[in-house]
Amino acid sequence: MSCTPLQPHQSPGQSVNRGNKPAARLRRFLPAMWNAATHRLVQFQALLVPLMISVLLLAGCEGNSDADDSAEEEEITRIPVEITTLQRGDVFAVYTGTASLETDADALVIAKVSGEVMDLLVEEGDRVEEGEVLARLDGDRLRLEMQRSLANLSKLEQEYERNLKLFDRGLVSSGAFEDLKYELDALRAAYRIAELEYSYTEIRAPIAGVVSERHIRLGNNISVNEPAFRVTAMDPLIAYIHIPEREFRRLEAGQTARLTLDAIPGQSFPANVERISPVVDPETGTFKVTLEIPDPAGTLKPGMFGRFNIVWDRRSDVLLAPRAAILDDDVSQAVFVVIDGKAERRSIRTGYSQGEQVEIIDGLDGDEQVVVIGQSGLRDGASVEVVHRGAARVAQEDI
Missing domain, CATH: 2.40.50.100 (RNA polymerase II/Efflux pump adaptor protein, barrel-sandwich hybrid domain)
Known part of the structure; x- marks a missing residue:
């Protein structure tokens, strides 16, 4: 009688075929499990790729939205201003006095x-x-x-x-x-x-x-x-102005002047310094200046009260800026100029003024565009939006 040797871990009485069934099943099911896992991984990858693309697109949209919001915020914070270009012209230094018109002969x-x-x-x-x-x-x-x-x-x-x-x-x-x-x-x-x-x-x-x-x-x-x-005698008329003695050296016979009257608004009349008293009144500290006013048309009447601007100095072809553009805090003077959409504060030094125009001695070259409306709330470097451009009009009187 022949005997079959026992397999490792095999109990006596157990057959060999019966002991190998789990391993056979495992060997049978492993490929199927691998195939299923591989299939699920492919499906997961198929889902993951669109998801990642969506996330990236969403992130890009959010980035664009932030940029748009930033641009919109910058657009909102731009300050509207009006600007004008500088002009060149003549400016005068004047002494202003008042007097009533009189006749030189009666x-x-x-x-x-x-x-x-x-x-x-x-x-x-x-x-x-x-x-x-x-x-x-x-x-x-x-x-x-x-x-x-x-x-x-x-x-x-x-x-x-x-x-x-x-x-x-x-x-x-x-x-x-x-x-x-x-x-x-x-x-x-x-x-x-x-x-x-x-x-x-x-x-x-x-x-x-x-x-x-x-x-x-x-x-x-x-x-x-x-x-x-x-x-x-109505032509010429004369007027007597009593001027403080500190102005004595500035005035001389032959200087020109302009006369304006409340009775004739919108018009001015030429005049000239006819003579100057060489004596200062010790009681008032003034000296008498006689002005002559030609009036061939007979427009003026004796007794009218007028304001005289006597020109004692004249500067030609100087840089002029509108008075409205100048910020003056009693310590310094400045203007805002617009460069590439930004406001830039420039310190300036001024000279004579005439009407709404002020002489610029230092601080500007002449080709700048200065802010005339909206500058009171500006800060250096602020973004601005130009809503109006203009050219400063230089009002020149024929003095």
Whole structure:
């Protein structure tokens, strides 16, 4: 009888085939399990790839959204401003004073002889020339007196001629001849007086100007030294300004000025310094400056109150900026300029000013664009949005 040897870990009585079943099953199921795991891994990878792509896309969208939000935030924080370009022009240093307009000549015309007013040739407001006849008086009596004086003079001149011949022949004494000569001179003077008196029956304008007053009427009998007219010289007018003594060295005769009046808004009139008093009033500490104002059109009237700007210095072709663009804190002055959408603060030094324009001495080159509206809330480096561009207008008066 043959015996089969036992396998390791095999109990007696167990057959060999029965002991190898689990291993056989394991060997049978391992490929299937591997295939299933591999399949699931492929499925997982198929799901994972789109998921990762979605995550990346989402991250990219979020990045773009952040960038858009940042750009939108920057857009919102940009400050709207208005800018203008600088200009070049002339600027003046002026002294400003006020005064009332006056006439340089004003004449009260009086009657030099008595008589009845026969003719009135002018009325108030009429312009007259020097020597022009304003009125005529009755001159019959004075004309007759002049004729009588002329007759007496003619008679004595004939007598003088006869006595001159006799004097040359020695037939008239020198004393008698001298008395005749003196009498002749007296009659000649009397005739000239009579002629002058008769000329006074024509009342004439002593100066050129405007008839500002008429005191007589047609048919009036007027007496000697009675006022008849007033003639006022209206061109040029004058004004007296009393200026503090500290300005004495700045002003001189011949300087130009401009006159503005509240009574005539929107207009200015040329004037010039006619003369300067060399004396300072010790009580007021001022000196008197006389200004002359030509007015050929007769627009101005005596008594009007005006403001004079006397030009004592002039600078030509200088850089000018609008007054509105300048930030002044009593310590320093500055403007904001716009460069590549950013505000840049520039410290400046100013000079003379004229109206709304201010001379820039230092701090700007002239090609900058300065902020004129919106600069009060700006800070250096702030983003700005230009909402309006303009060119500063330089108002030049013909001073």
